[in-house]
Amino acid sequence: MGLLSQGSPLSWEETQRHADHVRRHGILQFLHIYHAVKDRHKDVLKWGDEVEYMLVSFDHENKKAQLVLSGEELLETLQEKGERTNPNHPTLWRPEYGSYMIEGTPGQPYGGTMSEFNTVEDNMRKRRKEATSLLGENQALCTITSFPRLGCPGFTLPEFKPNPVEGGASKSLFFPDEAINKHPRFSTLTRNIRHRRGEKVVINIPIFQDKNTPCPFIETFPEDDEAAKASKPDHIYMDAMGFGMGNCCLQVTFQACSISEARYLYDQLATICPIVMALSAASPFYRGYVSDIDCRWGVISASVDDRTREERGLEPLKNNHYRISKSRYDSIDSYLSECGEKYNDIDLTKDKEIYEQLLQEGIDHLLAQHVAHLFIRDPLTLFEEKIHLDDANESDHFENIQSTNWQTMRFKPPPPNSDIGWRVEFRPMEVDENMKVAQKRDAVLQGLFYFRKDICKGGNAMVDGRGKTTGSTEPAAEEYALMTIDTIINGKEGVFPGLIPILNSYLENMEVDVDTRCSILNYLKLIKKRASGELMTVARWMREFIANHPDYKQDSVITDEMNYSLLLKCNQIANELCECPELLGPAFRKVKYSGSKTDSSN
Numbered sequence: 194m195g196l197l198s199q200g201s202p203l204s205w206e207e208t209q210r211h212a213d214h215v216r217r218h219g220i221l222q223f224l225h226i227y228h229a230v231k232d233r234h235k236d237v238l239k240w241g242d243e244v245e246y247m248l249v250s251f252d253h254e255n256k257k258a259q260l261v262l263s264g265e266e267l268l269e270t271l272q273e274k275g276e277r278t279n280p281n282h283p284t285l286w287r288p289e290y291g292s293y294m295i296e297g298t299p300g301q302p303y304g305g306t307m308s309e310f311n312t313v314e315d316n317m318r319k320r321r322k323e324a325t326s327l328l329g330e331n332q333a334l335c336t337i338t339s340f341p342r343l344g345c346p347g348f349t350l351p352e353f354k355p356n357p358v359e360g361g362a363s364k365s366l367f368f369p370d371e372a373i374n375k376h377p378r379f380s381t382l383t384r385n386i387r388h389r390r391g392e393k394v395v396i397n398i399p400i401f402q403d404k405n406t407p408c409p410f411i412e413t414f415p416e417d418d419e420a421a422k423a424s425k426p427d428h429i430y431m432d433a434m435g436f437g438m439g440n441c442c443l444q445v446t447f448q449a450c451s452i453s454e455a456r457y458l459y460d461q462l463a464t465i466c467p468i469v470m471a472l473s474a475a476s477p478f479y480r481g482y483v484s485d486i487d488c489r490w491g492v493i494s495a496s497v498d499d500r501t502r503e504e505r506g507l508e509p510l511k512n513n514h515y516r517i518s519k520s521r522y523d524s525i526d527s528y529l530s531e532c533g534e535k536y537n538d539i540d541l542t543k544d545k546e547i548y549e550q551l552l553q554e555g556i557d558h559l560l561a562q563h564v565a566h567l568f569i570r571d572p573l574t575l576f577e578e579k580i581h582l583d584d585a586n587e588s589d590h591f592e593n594i595q596s597t598n599w600q601t602m603r604f605k606p607p608p609p610n611s612d613i614g615w616r617v618e619f620r621p622m623e624v625d626e627n628m629k630v631a632q633k634r635d636a637v638l639q640g641l642f643y644f645r646k647d648i649c650k651g652g653n654a655m656v657d658g659r660g661k662t663t664g665s666t667e668p669a670a671e672e673y674a675l676m677t678i679d680t681i682i683n684g685k686e687g688v689f690p691g692l693i694p695i696l697n698s699y700l701e702n703m704e705v706d707v708d709t710r711c712s713i714l715n716y717l718k719l720i721k722k723r724a725s726g727e728l729m730t731v732a733r734w735m736r737e738f739i740a741n742h743p744d745y746k747q748d749s750v751i752t753d754e755m756n757y758s759l760l761l762k763c764n765q766i767a768n769e770l771c772e773c774p775e776l777l778g779p780a781f782r783k784v785k786y787s788g789s790k791t792d793s794s795n
Contacts, residue, residue: 201377233451238304251333259350291435341481345367362381400428401749402427429480442620457530476488481752483751548565627642643673
């Protein structure tokens, strides 16, 4: 969730008065870090995952599932029994946006050897077991992306009603403030996004038109003019940050050996973000309805969209400096490596003064424009105790802006005075068109994605003395084509070799122990089958489950009992209490090593 400072949060009006101060000193803090570690090399590969969980209570008698608002208490116990007692504890726990959420990470990062892959699944099991052992009767730790009835009456335990009229953080018609984590960062973010925007956030997601779904599908909000104007026909309307940040996700952070390697890795991973998002699609339901999308990306993007009407281009610029084309939660807008520069075809809005300042300080054009683009945003939270800082030894002002630019990739400089290197954060979910396609229903089977035809051939850009591109060795339009996920992952003769065959070729030339090789082959087989459609995405499986539920009326409505049945089944699968061949094949077991280095038959 980013920077979690403690202190006394300022109102939006007070935060806004200090916005230029935060930006100015944030840049100074970045420059101190950059000049101190720009030449740092030979950091080893380290990486780690962040998994977010929801706490769910099952009422078996009434067939109802609810989100349990006890995340803070559970977190306190986990930290007390874990890292506070033993600094080398194998798991770490952190707060997340919802008071029904917690986040778990490995206690220490994974290393750079291939055998580390064998420890990931075991650590994830440890996390689940550790947290589950502290839950109450009929409660579960669920790794679901979105709670299907989030925002429906009585979706929390204890139950609270939203308060859209009186003072509060979100003023939502559906999402009570009690469901927001009590850490001051979260409610302050919620309130200040709404204040800065000048109105509540607006989330409209197309509804899935089933046989008995009203057409047009129209919700009415007679007692709320703002909602009546914001909601759209044939769409599911939501109005709070909680509908986005109250979902759960998986993120992975990698430490590179140097800044140049981190920038190259950033660019390479950015291109597969939409591909991975389509493969991992798991969010088809919102506010008790079946939607026509499979991923949460657009929902969370809209849930934190703090742009004013001027910045969105709805009114002439008067009080704001820029027209801003995207929410602060969206796809990246530029590549960072020299190899990637020629693909920077998006008009980049940036703070020109900051850009020039960074160039004068020796920052190259690509990194300067990246930072200057991030810093067109205002800080959304500020604590009274954190206004005046030591720029040479602290980075809170830089992280204030950096950590509230939630993009598909995040480029992460080392913290001041630490042994941590340059890192990139992979946030699955290149080109914006691919991100739009990836969120659509059944994108893994139906979508066409722009992808480079020859990933082994380099296209070197020519760069002048200031690090600015002056030309390219080949026209970019000839390098890519529209491809299916199956072609990208598994390959198609004469079109693209496929990422899995390339990985298999890599494995054949690596000295890898038998267990590790089998583990990797096992997961590659699952990806291969999901890309081809032989196995379902989680979103498709969920849709089929609801469509076949005896209570479903083919009206796009998810009742309490349907929600209960779905989550109960999800929890059984996650805890390996039952098999799910539609998702994982007949039986998800380690493949046996037959003597060959790759198992092409599967």
